[in-house]
Amino acid sequence: xxHINLSNDFPGIRSLFVYRPETAAPLNALVQALLHNPLPxxxxxxxELIATYTSSLNTCFYCTNIHGAIAQHQLGNDAETVKQxxxxxxxxxxxxxxxxxxxxxxxxxxxxxxxxxxDVEFARSEGATDIEIxxxxxxxxxxxxxxxxxxxxxxxxxxxxxxxxxxGEQRAREGYLTPPLKVSEMALxxxx
Amino acid sequence: MAHIKLxxxxxxIRGLMAYRPEMAEPLNALAEVLLRDDNNxxxxxxxELIGTYVSYLNDCFFCQNVHGALAGHYLQCDIEQxxxxxxxxxxxGADLSPKMKALLSIAESVQKGGxxxxxxxxETAKTAGATDIEIxxxxxxxxxxxxxxxxxxxxxxxxxxxxQFYIERAPRRAEEGYQSSVYK
Numbered sequence: 001x002x003h004i005n006l007s008n009d010f011p012g013i014r015s016l017f018v019y020r021p022e023t024a025a026p027l028n029a030l031v032q033a034l035l036h037n038p039l040p041x042x043x044x045x046x047x048e049l050i051a052t053y054t055s056s057l058n059t060c061f062y063c064t065n066i067h068g069a070i071a072q073h074q075l076g077n078d079a080e081t082v083k084q085x086x087x088x089x090x091x092x093x094x095x096x097x098x099x100x101x102x103x104x105x106x107x108x109x110x111x112x113x114x115x116x117x118x119d120v121e122f123a124r125s126e127g128a129t130d131i132e133i134x135x136x137x138x139x140x141x142x143x144x145x146x147x148x149x150x151x152x153x154x155x156x157x158x159x160x161x162x163x164x165x166x167x168g169e170q171r172a173r174e175g176y177l178t179p180p181l182k183v184s185e186m187a188l189x190x191x192x
Numbered sequence: 193m194a195h196i197k198l199x200x201x202x203x204x205i206r207g208l209m210a211y212r213p214e215m216a217e218p219l220n221a222l223a224e225v226l227l228r229d230d231n232n233x234x235x236x237x238x239x240e241l242i243g244t245y246v247s248y249l250n251d252c253f254f255c256q257n258v259h260g261a262l263a264g265h266y267l268q269c270d271i272e273q274x275x276x277x278x279x280x281x282x283x284x285g286a287d288l289s290p291k292m293k294a295l296l297s298i299a300e301s302v303q304k305g306g307x308x309x310x311x312x313x314x315e316t317a318k319t320a321g322a323t324d325i326e327i328x329x330x331x332x333x334x335x336x337x338x339x340x341x342x343x344x345x346x347x348x349x350x351x352x353x354x355x356q357f358y359i360e361r362a363p364r365r366a367e368e369g370y371q372s373s374v375y376k
Contacts (some may be wrong), residue, residue, distance in 0.1 A: 003314045004324035020328055022225050030218035037214075060306065104346075108244040112252065112345025120195040130196035134212060145339035151306025152298075152331040 003154045009182040011158050012062035013150050016178070028176045031146075034139055036175040041131045042173075045074035046098055049085050050105050050139045056086050057109045060147035062157040069168020070099075101137040104133065105140035112141070162188050195348040204349050205256035205340065219340075223370040226333050227259075236366070237266030238292060241277065242299050242333045242344035248278040249303045254351035259337075261355075261362035271355060291320040295330040298366055302334035 006015040017024035034048045042050075048071035055063035068086070072079045084092035089102040100123035115137065123133055134144040150157070166186055170178075199210045209216035227239050240263035247256035260274045267274075269287075277284050281296045288296070294317035296325070301308040315329055352358075 003309065003311065016328070020325070020332075022229070022231075023222070023332055026218050026221035026225060028213070029221060033214055033218055108342050108346045111250070112347075114343040115195065115347070115348070117195060117345045131212075133345065137265055138212075138215060138343055141339045141342035141346060144342055146231070148302050148306040148331055148335035148338055152302045152309045152335060153306075153328065154309070157311055159341075165277065174236040 001154065002156065003152075004111060007153065009184060010180055011163070012066065012155050012182060013146065014180045015155050016149065016153060024188055026105050027146075032176040034135070034142060035183065036171075039131075039135065041129070041135045042098075043074070044045060045071055045078075046094075046101075047135065047139055048074050048172075049094070049098065050102060050136055051083055051143050052082060052088065053102055054105050054109050054140045054143040054186070055147050058105060058144065058147035060151050061159075062150050062155065063143065063147050065157075065161075065164045066167055066171070069164040070172045071168075072165075073172035095127075097123070097127040097132075101132065101189075104136050108137050108140035109144060130173075136186040158183075160188070193348065194350065198349075204258070204351050205344050207349055208343060209346060220370045222281035222336060223340075226329065226336060227262075228369050232329065233323065234295075234329060235266065237263055238295075240266060241274075241292070242296065242330055243337050244274065245278050245281065245296055245336040246299055246303050246334045247341050249300065250252050250338065250345075252327055253353075254344050254347055254349065255337065255341050257351070257355055257358040258361075258365075261358035262366060263361070265362040265366055268304075271359060286323070289320070291317065291322050291326075294320045295326065296320060298327065299334035303338060306331075306335070321353050348353075 002015070007018050010018050017028070032108055035051060036044060048067055052064055052067040052071050055067055068082045073080050075081055081093055085094060085102070089099050104115055104119050104123055107119055163183065163186065166188070194207065198207045200207050202210055209219070227234060227243060232239070240259050244256050244260040244263050247259060250278045256291060260271065264271055264274050273287065277288065281288060281293060284293070294313070298309055298313050298317060301310070302311060
Protein backbone atom coordinates (compact mmCIF):
# COMPACT_ATOMS: atom_id res chain seq x y z
CA UNK A 1 0.00 0.00 0.00
CA UNK A 2 1.36 3.47 -0.84
CA HIS A 3 2.77 5.57 1.97
CA ILE A 4 0.52 8.49 1.01
CA ASN A 5 -3.00 8.73 -0.33
CA LEU A 6 -2.63 8.06 -4.07
CA SER A 7 -5.22 7.31 -6.74
CA ASN A 8 -5.50 3.61 -7.55
CA ASP A 9 -6.50 4.40 -11.13
CA PHE A 10 -2.85 4.79 -12.08
CA PRO A 11 0.15 2.56 -11.47
CA GLY A 12 3.69 3.47 -10.40
CA ILE A 13 4.97 6.93 -11.16
CA ARG A 14 1.72 7.87 -12.92
CA SER A 15 -0.07 7.92 -9.56
CA LEU A 16 2.57 10.37 -8.34
CA PHE A 17 2.21 12.58 -11.43
CA VAL A 18 -1.53 12.73 -10.88
CA TYR A 19 -0.99 13.46 -7.18
CA ARG A 20 1.49 16.29 -7.67
CA PRO A 21 1.24 17.86 -11.14
CA GLU A 22 3.63 20.69 -10.24
CA THR A 23 6.54 18.27 -9.96
CA ALA A 24 5.18 16.02 -12.74
CA ALA A 25 5.78 18.74 -15.33
CA PRO A 26 9.57 19.03 -14.97
CA LEU A 27 9.95 15.26 -14.35
CA ASN A 28 8.17 14.54 -17.63
CA ALA A 29 10.05 17.30 -19.46
CA LEU A 30 13.28 15.69 -18.26
CA VAL A 31 12.45 12.16 -19.37
CA GLN A 32 11.10 13.50 -22.68
CA ALA A 33 14.41 15.27 -23.35
CA LEU A 34 16.52 12.37 -22.08
CA LEU A 35 14.78 9.38 -23.65
CA HIS A 36 12.41 10.44 -26.42
CA ASN A 37 13.48 13.56 -28.30
CA PRO A 38 15.96 13.05 -31.12
CA LEU A 39 19.50 13.64 -29.86
CA PRO A 40 22.90 13.92 -31.54
CA UNK A 41 23.61 10.86 -29.50
CA UNK A 42 22.19 7.41 -28.87
CA UNK A 43 18.95 6.13 -30.39
CA UNK A 44 15.78 6.16 -28.30
CA UNK A 45 15.96 2.37 -28.01
CA UNK A 46 19.54 2.51 -26.71
CA UNK A 47 18.63 5.20 -24.21
CA GLU A 48 15.60 3.23 -22.97
CA LEU A 49 17.86 0.19 -22.51
CA ILE A 50 20.15 2.24 -20.24
CA ALA A 51 17.09 3.36 -18.24
CA THR A 52 15.69 -0.18 -17.98
CA TYR A 53 19.04 -1.67 -17.01
CA THR A 54 19.61 0.96 -14.31
CA SER A 55 16.10 0.35 -12.97
CA SER A 56 16.77 -3.38 -12.75
CA LEU A 57 19.99 -2.74 -10.81
CA ASN A 58 17.89 -0.63 -8.43
CA THR A 59 15.36 -3.52 -8.34
CA CYS A 60 12.49 -1.18 -9.19
CA PHE A 61 9.78 -3.43 -10.59
CA TYR A 62 7.55 -0.77 -12.12
CA CYS A 63 10.33 1.21 -13.79
CA THR A 64 12.09 -1.90 -15.12
CA ASN A 65 8.86 -3.17 -16.64
CA ILE A 66 7.56 0.05 -18.16
CA HIS A 67 10.91 1.10 -19.64
CA GLY A 68 11.55 -2.44 -20.76
CA ALA A 69 8.27 -2.25 -22.67
CA ILE A 70 9.07 1.17 -24.13
CA ALA A 71 12.55 -0.07 -25.11
CA GLN A 72 11.00 -3.08 -26.78
CA HIS A 73 8.73 -0.88 -28.89
CA GLN A 74 11.49 1.60 -29.68
CA LEU A 75 13.57 -1.36 -30.92
CA GLY A 76 10.91 -2.52 -33.38
CA ASN A 77 9.10 -4.76 -30.93
CA ASP A 78 12.29 -6.59 -29.94
CA ALA A 79 11.51 -8.12 -26.55
CA GLU A 80 14.41 -10.56 -26.76
CA THR A 81 17.13 -7.90 -26.77
CA VAL A 82 15.58 -6.25 -23.72
CA LYS A 83 15.44 -9.58 -21.93
CA GLN A 84 19.07 -10.38 -22.78
CA UNK A 85 20.30 -6.98 -21.58
CA UNK A 86 18.61 -7.55 -18.23
CA UNK A 87 20.13 -11.01 -17.91
CA UNK A 88 23.66 -9.95 -18.92
CA UNK A 89 24.59 -6.94 -21.09
CA UNK A 90 27.93 -8.55 -21.98
CA UNK A 91 26.26 -11.35 -23.92
CA UNK A 92 23.25 -9.38 -25.21
CA UNK A 93 22.88 -8.68 -28.98
CA UNK A 94 23.87 -5.02 -28.65
CA UNK A 95 26.86 -3.00 -29.86
CA UNK A 96 30.17 -2.98 -27.96
CA UNK A 97 29.67 0.74 -27.54
CA UNK A 98 26.36 0.23 -25.73
CA UNK A 99 27.91 -2.51 -23.59
CA UNK A 100 30.61 -0.06 -22.49
CA UNK A 101 28.00 2.61 -21.73
CA UNK A 102 25.94 0.13 -19.69
CA UNK A 103 29.07 -0.56 -17.64
CA UNK A 104 29.29 3.16 -16.95
CA UNK A 105 25.58 3.22 -16.05
CA UNK A 106 26.18 0.42 -13.54
CA UNK A 107 29.01 2.42 -11.98
CA UNK A 108 26.80 5.52 -11.75
CA UNK A 109 24.09 3.46 -10.10
CA UNK A 110 26.52 2.39 -7.38
CA UNK A 111 27.80 5.96 -6.92
CA UNK A 112 29.03 8.83 -9.09
CA UNK A 113 32.61 8.60 -7.90
CA UNK A 114 32.78 4.94 -8.95
CA UNK A 115 33.02 6.03 -12.59
CA UNK A 116 36.73 6.02 -13.40
CA UNK A 117 38.63 7.61 -16.25
CA UNK A 118 39.45 4.02 -17.32
CA ASP A 119 35.72 3.33 -17.71
CA VAL A 120 35.35 6.44 -19.83
CA GLU A 121 38.46 5.69 -21.92
CA PHE A 122 37.15 2.20 -22.56
CA ALA A 123 33.80 3.56 -23.74
CA ARG A 124 35.65 5.97 -26.05
CA SER A 125 37.73 3.10 -27.45
CA GLU A 126 34.44 1.35 -28.28
CA GLY A 127 33.25 4.40 -30.20
CA ALA A 128 31.34 6.46 -27.62
CA THR A 129 31.42 10.22 -28.06
CA ASP A 130 31.54 12.70 -25.18
CA ILE A 131 27.84 13.48 -25.65
CA GLU A 132 26.96 9.79 -25.50
CA ILE A 133 29.01 9.34 -22.34
CA UNK A 134 27.36 12.43 -20.82
CA UNK A 135 23.89 11.16 -21.68
CA UNK A 136 24.57 7.65 -20.37
CA UNK A 137 25.67 9.10 -17.03
CA UNK A 138 22.67 11.44 -16.82
CA UNK A 139 20.15 8.75 -17.77
CA UNK A 140 21.56 6.39 -15.12
CA UNK A 141 21.60 9.20 -12.56
CA UNK A 142 18.05 10.25 -13.41
CA UNK A 143 16.78 6.70 -13.00
CA UNK A 144 18.41 6.54 -9.59
CA UNK A 145 15.98 9.37 -8.85
CA UNK A 146 12.87 7.94 -10.55
CA UNK A 147 13.37 4.48 -9.02
CA UNK A 148 13.72 5.93 -5.50
CA UNK A 149 10.64 8.11 -6.04
CA UNK A 150 8.48 5.20 -7.22
CA UNK A 151 9.66 2.76 -4.51
CA UNK A 152 10.13 5.36 -1.78
CA UNK A 153 6.41 6.13 -1.75
CA UNK A 154 5.48 2.45 -2.16
CA UNK A 155 3.38 3.02 -5.28
CA UNK A 156 1.13 0.30 -6.69
CA UNK A 157 3.18 -1.77 -9.15
CA UNK A 158 0.94 -4.31 -10.88
CA UNK A 159 2.29 -7.57 -12.21
CA UNK A 160 0.61 -7.44 -15.61
CA UNK A 161 2.60 -7.81 -18.82
CA UNK A 162 -0.27 -6.66 -21.01
CA UNK A 163 -0.61 -3.42 -19.05
CA UNK A 164 3.10 -2.56 -19.42
CA UNK A 165 3.02 -3.51 -23.08
CA UNK A 166 0.07 -1.17 -23.78
CA UNK A 167 1.58 1.69 -21.76
CA GLY A 168 5.00 1.05 -23.34
CA GLU A 169 3.62 1.13 -26.87
CA GLN A 170 1.82 4.42 -26.15
CA ARG A 171 4.89 6.06 -24.64
CA ALA A 172 7.22 4.87 -27.39
CA ARG A 173 4.87 6.37 -29.94
CA GLU A 174 3.76 9.55 -28.16
CA GLY A 175 6.58 10.40 -25.81
CA TYR A 176 6.11 11.42 -22.20
CA LEU A 177 4.04 14.56 -22.45
CA THR A 178 0.60 13.11 -23.15
CA PRO A 179 -1.74 12.24 -20.27
CA PRO A 180 -1.91 8.64 -19.01
CA LEU A 181 -5.04 6.52 -19.41
CA LYS A 182 -6.70 5.17 -16.28
CA VAL A 183 -6.07 1.45 -15.92
CA SER A 184 -9.85 0.92 -15.78
CA GLU A 185 -10.17 2.52 -19.24
CA MET A 186 -7.49 0.44 -20.90
CA ALA A 187 -9.54 -2.59 -22.07
CA LEU A 188 -7.12 -5.18 -20.75
CA UNK A 189 -8.04 -8.81 -21.33
CA UNK A 190 -6.58 -9.79 -17.95
CA UNK A 191 -6.97 -7.09 -15.27
CA UNK A 192 -5.21 -7.65 -11.95
CA MET B 193 39.46 17.35 -14.75
CA ALA B 194 36.04 16.25 -15.98
CA HIS B 195 35.71 12.92 -17.76
CA ILE B 196 34.50 14.70 -20.90
CA LYS B 197 35.52 17.90 -22.63
CA LEU B 198 33.09 20.52 -21.39
CA UNK B 199 34.69 23.52 -23.14
CA UNK B 200 34.04 25.72 -20.13
CA UNK B 201 35.55 26.08 -16.69
CA UNK B 202 32.38 26.41 -14.65
CA UNK B 203 32.29 24.28 -11.51
CA UNK B 204 30.06 21.32 -10.68
CA ILE B 205 26.67 21.06 -12.30
CA ARG B 206 27.02 24.50 -13.88
CA GLY B 207 29.70 23.23 -16.25
CA LEU B 208 27.46 20.33 -17.25
CA MET B 209 24.49 22.61 -17.80
CA ALA B 210 26.49 24.89 -20.05
CA TYR B 211 27.61 21.81 -22.01
CA ARG B 212 24.11 20.37 -22.42
CA PRO B 213 21.53 23.14 -22.09
CA GLU B 214 18.61 21.04 -23.37
CA MET B 215 18.94 18.89 -20.24
CA ALA B 216 19.68 21.90 -18.04
CA GLU B 217 16.24 23.36 -18.64
CA PRO B 218 14.15 20.54 -17.12
CA LEU B 219 16.75 19.93 -14.38
CA ASN B 220 16.56 23.57 -13.34
CA ALA B 221 12.78 23.61 -13.53
CA LEU B 222 12.75 20.60 -11.18
CA ALA B 223 15.11 22.27 -8.69
CA GLU B 224 13.07 25.44 -8.83
CA VAL B 225 9.73 23.82 -8.02
CA LEU B 226 11.17 21.44 -5.43
CA LEU B 227 13.45 23.79 -3.53
CA ARG B 228 12.31 27.34 -4.16
CA ASP B 229 8.59 27.48 -4.88
CA ASP B 230 7.03 29.19 -1.87
CA ASN B 231 3.70 27.46 -2.35
CA ASN B 232 4.95 24.78 0.05
CA UNK B 233 4.41 24.16 3.75
CA UNK B 234 8.08 23.15 4.07
CA UNK B 235 10.23 26.28 4.09
CA UNK B 236 12.98 26.80 1.51
CA UNK B 237 15.53 26.30 4.29
CA UNK B 238 14.01 22.98 5.34
CA UNK B 239 13.99 21.75 1.76
CA GLU B 240 17.59 22.84 1.11
CA LEU B 241 18.52 21.06 4.32
CA ILE B 242 17.13 17.80 2.95
CA GLY B 243 19.14 18.38 -0.23
CA THR B 244 22.41 19.09 1.56
CA TYR B 245 21.90 16.15 3.91
CA VAL B 246 21.41 13.66 1.08
CA SER B 247 24.37 15.17 -0.77
CA TYR B 248 26.46 14.66 2.36
CA LEU B 249 25.35 11.01 2.52
CA ASN B 250 26.30 10.63 -1.16
CA ASP B 251 29.64 12.33 -0.35
CA CYS B 252 29.17 14.96 -3.05
CA PHE B 253 31.30 17.96 -2.10
CA PHE B 254 29.93 20.44 -4.64
CA CYS B 255 26.26 19.74 -4.03
CA GLN B 256 26.43 19.61 -0.25
CA ASN B 257 28.26 22.93 -0.15
CA VAL B 258 26.01 24.74 -2.61
CA HIS B 259 22.90 23.57 -0.81
CA GLY B 260 24.40 23.69 2.67
CA ALA B 261 25.22 27.36 2.13
CA LEU B 262 21.69 27.99 0.92
CA ALA B 263 20.23 26.15 3.91
CA GLY B 264 22.38 28.26 6.21
CA HIS B 265 21.30 31.43 4.39
CA TYR B 266 17.58 30.67 4.69
CA LEU B 267 17.70 29.20 8.21
CA GLN B 268 20.06 31.94 9.37
CA CYS B 269 22.58 29.59 10.86
CA ASP B 270 26.25 29.17 10.13
CA ILE B 271 28.00 26.40 8.29
CA GLU B 272 29.12 24.68 11.51
CA GLN B 273 25.50 24.23 12.58
CA UNK B 274 24.60 22.83 9.16
CA UNK B 275 27.58 20.47 9.37
CA UNK B 276 26.46 19.37 12.85
CA UNK B 277 22.98 18.54 11.56
CA UNK B 278 24.40 16.58 8.64
CA UNK B 279 26.70 14.57 10.85
CA UNK B 280 24.04 13.70 13.40
CA UNK B 281 20.62 15.25 12.95
CA UNK B 282 19.15 13.11 15.68
CA UNK B 283 21.25 14.97 18.28
CA UNK B 284 20.38 18.39 16.87
CA GLY B 285 18.10 19.03 19.83
CA ALA B 286 15.99 22.14 19.56
CA ASP B 287 17.64 23.16 16.28
CA LEU B 288 15.33 20.80 14.42
CA SER B 289 11.65 20.14 14.92
CA PRO B 290 10.51 16.53 15.49
CA LYS B 291 8.85 16.76 12.07
CA MET B 292 12.13 17.71 10.36
CA LYS B 293 13.97 14.92 12.15
CA ALA B 294 11.33 12.46 10.95
CA LEU B 295 11.61 13.77 7.37
CA LEU B 296 15.42 13.63 7.43
CA SER B 297 15.15 10.04 8.60
CA ILE B 298 12.99 9.29 5.55
CA ALA B 299 15.49 11.11 3.30
CA GLU B 300 18.28 9.01 4.80
CA SER B 301 16.43 5.85 3.82
CA VAL B 302 15.64 7.10 0.31
CA GLN B 303 19.35 7.72 -0.22
CA LYS B 304 20.01 4.02 0.38
CA GLY B 305 17.08 2.92 -1.77
CA GLY B 306 13.38 3.58 -2.18
CA UNK B 307 12.38 0.34 -0.50
CA UNK B 308 14.39 1.27 2.60
CA UNK B 309 11.65 3.69 3.63
CA UNK B 310 9.56 1.87 6.24
CA UNK B 311 5.93 2.34 7.21
CA UNK B 312 7.21 3.01 10.75
CA UNK B 313 9.19 6.01 9.49
CA UNK B 314 6.14 7.27 7.61
CA GLU B 315 3.99 6.88 10.73
CA THR B 316 6.54 8.73 12.84
CA ALA B 317 6.52 11.59 10.34
CA LYS B 318 2.73 11.75 10.26
CA THR B 319 2.54 11.66 14.06
CA ALA B 320 5.00 14.55 14.13
CA GLY B 321 2.63 16.50 11.91
CA ALA B 322 3.99 15.85 8.40
CA THR B 323 1.35 16.00 5.67
CA ASP B 324 1.21 13.63 2.70
CA ILE B 325 2.56 16.39 0.46
CA GLU B 326 5.48 17.05 2.80
CA ILE B 327 6.32 13.34 2.81
CA UNK B 328 6.00 13.26 -0.98
CA UNK B 329 8.31 16.23 -1.40
CA UNK B 330 10.85 14.87 1.06
CA UNK B 331 11.08 11.62 -0.89
CA UNK B 332 11.31 13.41 -4.22
CA UNK B 333 13.92 15.91 -3.01
CA UNK B 334 16.02 13.08 -1.58
CA UNK B 335 15.58 11.07 -4.78
CA UNK B 336 16.46 14.05 -6.98
CA UNK B 337 19.69 14.64 -5.09
CA UNK B 338 20.58 11.00 -5.69
CA UNK B 339 20.40 12.03 -9.36
CA UNK B 340 22.18 15.40 -9.08
CA UNK B 341 25.02 13.98 -6.97
CA UNK B 342 25.63 11.11 -9.40
CA UNK B 343 25.56 13.50 -12.36
CA UNK B 344 28.07 15.90 -10.81
CA UNK B 345 30.46 13.19 -9.56
CA UNK B 346 29.84 10.69 -12.36
CA UNK B 347 31.31 13.09 -14.91
CA UNK B 348 34.18 14.08 -12.60
CA UNK B 349 33.38 17.80 -12.44
CA UNK B 350 35.59 20.11 -10.42
CA UNK B 351 34.50 22.03 -7.31
CA UNK B 352 36.07 25.02 -5.56
CA UNK B 353 37.52 23.70 -2.31
CA UNK B 354 37.15 26.92 -0.33
CA UNK B 355 33.76 26.67 1.38
CA GLN B 356 33.53 30.46 1.59
CA PHE B 357 32.92 30.48 -2.17
CA TYR B 358 29.57 28.77 -1.66
CA ILE B 359 28.60 30.91 1.30
CA GLU B 360 29.25 34.03 -0.73
CA ARG B 361 27.16 32.86 -3.69
CA ALA B 362 24.17 31.68 -1.65
CA PRO B 363 22.30 35.01 -1.31
CA ARG B 364 22.41 35.56 -5.06
CA ARG B 365 21.18 32.03 -5.81
CA ALA B 366 18.43 32.47 -3.21
CA GLU B 367 17.40 35.70 -4.92
CA GLU B 368 17.63 34.56 -8.55
CA GLY B 369 16.52 30.95 -8.25
CA TYR B 370 17.55 27.99 -10.36
CA GLN B 371 16.30 29.02 -13.73
CA SER B 372 18.26 32.12 -14.59
CA SER B 373 21.97 32.25 -15.27
CA VAL B 374 22.68 29.09 -13.28
CA TYR B 375 25.38 28.14 -15.70
CA LYS B 376 26.75 31.60 -16.22
